Every structure is written in C-alpha cells, then in structure tokens.
Amino acid sequence: MKRYMELLRIPNVWVLLLACFPARVAYGMVGLGIFFKVEQATGSISFAGLAIGLNAAAGSLTAGIRGSIMDKYGQTWPLRIMVPAYAAMAFALNAMHSKPLMLIFAFVMGLSAPPINLSVRPLWKIVVPPDFLRTAYAMDTAIMSAAGVVGPVIATSLALSSRPSLPLNICGGLMLLGGGALAITKVSRSWIPEKKSADYQPLWRHKPLQLLMIEGCFLGFGWGVFDVAVPAFTTIEKVPYMTAWIFTAMGIANILGGLLAGLVSKRTSSLRAMRRTYGVWFFASIPMVLTHPGWTMVIAAALLGLLGGAIMVFYWEVMEAIRPLGSPTAMMGWLWTVEGTLMSIGSACGGVISEKLSPTIALSITTACIGIGYAILALGKARLIAADRIPTPEEDLEAMKDNSPTTS
DSSP states (O other), X not given: OHHHHHHHTSTTHHHHHHHHHHHHHXXXXXXXXXHHHHHHHHOOHHHHHHHHHHHHHHHHHTHHHHHHHHHHHOSHHHHHHHHHHHHHHHHHHHHOOOHHHHHHHHHHHHHTOOOHHHHHHHHHHHHSOGGGHHHHHHHHHHHXXXXXXXXXXXXXXHHTSSOTTHHHHHHHXXXXXXXXXXXXXXXXXXXXXXXXXXTOOOGGGOHHHHHHXXXXXXXXXXXXXXHHHHHHHHHHTTOTTHHHHHHHHHHHHHHHHHHHHTTSOTTSOHHHHHHHHXXXXXXXXXXXXXXXTTHHXXXXXXXXXXXXXXXXXXXXXXXXXXXXXXXXTHHHHHHHHHHHHHHHHHHHHHHHHHHHTOHHHHHHHHHHHHHHHHHHHHHTGGGGGGGSSOOOHHHHHHHHHHTSTTOO
C-alpha cells in the first residue's frame, strides 16, 4: 500500500483519476441502460438485445478511427465534440418510443462514443515518474474495473425504481461530467500527439499488432460467449439472482488483480509477466466449466477476474513497448475494433449455444479461446520481443521527455 500512497501524492494523479471516473461509470451503465429502456418500451427482450448489439458493434467498429483522430489532432477538440454528442444521443434515445428510431439512435450513440480509457492511458507517461508507470497503470485499471462494477448496479437500481427512465439520462449526465472534466484538465489540454517516425507504416501492417489482433479475435469471441453463458446458465437453473453475485465477485477480484499487478517488480519484463499470468489464467478458467450456478461458481469467477485484472496491466505495458511512434491511442483503438467486434459475435453465438446445446459447452468455449490466445502469444513471442526487456532509467527518462507537454 505504501507504493500506492506515494503514487497518490504525485501532482495530477488524483485529478486524472477523478476527472474520468464519472465517464467510466457511464460506460458501465450504458448496456443495461439501453436494455431496460428498449425492453420497457417494446416489451421484447430480443429487441432490447438487438439494440445493445448495435450500440456495441458501432462503438467497436469505429474505435480505431476515433483513436487515430486523437493521435493526429490531440484530445481537446475531439473530446469536446464527442462527449456532448454521446450525451445528446443518450438523452434522445431515452425519449424515443419508435422501434426503428431506438435502433438508429442506439447505433449512432455507439458511433460517437468518446475514447475515454484510450485517452487517459497516454497521459500517465507525462504525469508520473518512469518507475511509477506500472503502478499508475494498475491504479487506472482498478478504477476502470470499479466503474464497471458500480455502473451496472446503478443502472439496475434506477431501472427497477419508481423512475425507470433515469438510467440513460444519468448515463448522459455522467458522460458530460466526466468527459467534460477530462477535456478541460491541464494535462489533457497540454498533451501533444507524438510525431510519427520516418518509416511509419499503417498499423494493420505492423507485425506485433497483427499478432495481438489474432489473439484478440479469440479472446473477444470467448469473452462474448462468457457474458451471455453465465446469465443463461443461472436462468436455466432457476437461480437468476446468482448472476449479480457472480459478476460482482468477478469485478471486485478484477480490481484486486490489477492492484496486485502494480506491485510486481519492474525487474520483471511486461511480456514475461503477461505470458506467465496468461498461462495461469487459462488453468483458472477451467473451474468455471466444472461448476454450476452457486457459490462455487462465484469463487471460480473471482479467481478468473483476479488474474484477468493483472493481465490487463501487463497488456498495456506490452502495448506501450511494441507500438510505433505516433499511435498511443490508435493502436489500442484498432485492437478494440477487432476484439469488440468478435465479442459482439460471441455474445450472439453464446445465446444460441446456451439455449440449444448447453451453457457448460459455451463456458468451455471461453476456456478454449483463452488457451488458444495463450498459444498464439507463445508461438509469436518473437514479434513482441520489444516488450521482453527492462528499460534503463535513462531510456525511461528519455521517453518521458519525448512525451512531455513542452516538446515542440
């Protein structure tokens, strides 16, 4: 804990964490917010699922484009356009009663989604010293995971209250508050996009990114199946209330995993730490296949979330080490385009597999996808070799200077 207390005493750390938190809660609310709005307006669960799918697909398909815009023009004006546009779409969708219009607004809302998380990550390099970067990534991941736990709870509570129309309005308000606060912070306004190297090539030709995209296809699909398989399993077993316990345990453990990863020694390379944790993650996913909805599944989900939170920290470090200059936001954006799209497909397949075959088969697909992802990283580790080394303090300092707001 001493390490984190030292981090929080660094200027602008609290500013960055608090500024973006409301927007992250908004993203945690949006899926259920859309679901409850559309389901209450139409009485159709399948139509509500279609609206969520369109929103998620639009957000993932354009993530790379929105990231590229920020890498070229900076964060200030893109955030000041996308944040109010997203909030306006949330308010408008909440006022809709026509089925076609609800689908259209859900889709456009996804298109305008501000890349909040992708915007925050490059800012840490200019806020904290190099030896605190892993700890900062861990803290940021924990805050992001916490928002992911709080958001659904707020959305569900509001939807089941006497004012069921509140979730989307609160979601829009939180995005205005958090996204607007991030856009006006000094660290965001002063962030200058990196200059691209002379030999810069399109990101889709970048060999390390190609490898991570292939891995992301399997991981995204498997995780999409998982997100539907768990509630399907609890519903079939007539214990739907266990869904909340399972996902809450997973979310809290995810936070703890991210914080623990931040304490791992900097003498361990990010690639080595990620591969080792990824391997353990595969074995930790097996109990989910062997359990049934109940407290055993809650424990299995918590173990899965613990290791998943740790992997996310190392994943960001690997990304930072292998990406070409000039792509701090776009690289992750294009990765999410691939992974998020496959996640949407996985969610659709997960429902069919759980209903027609078995939720256990669906969960086994998630385990298989994690195993395939690990194998891909193991076989292609040569492409990620840039992340398999410990930067010297001088190199870290130079990287910080290259990214500082005062660089012309």
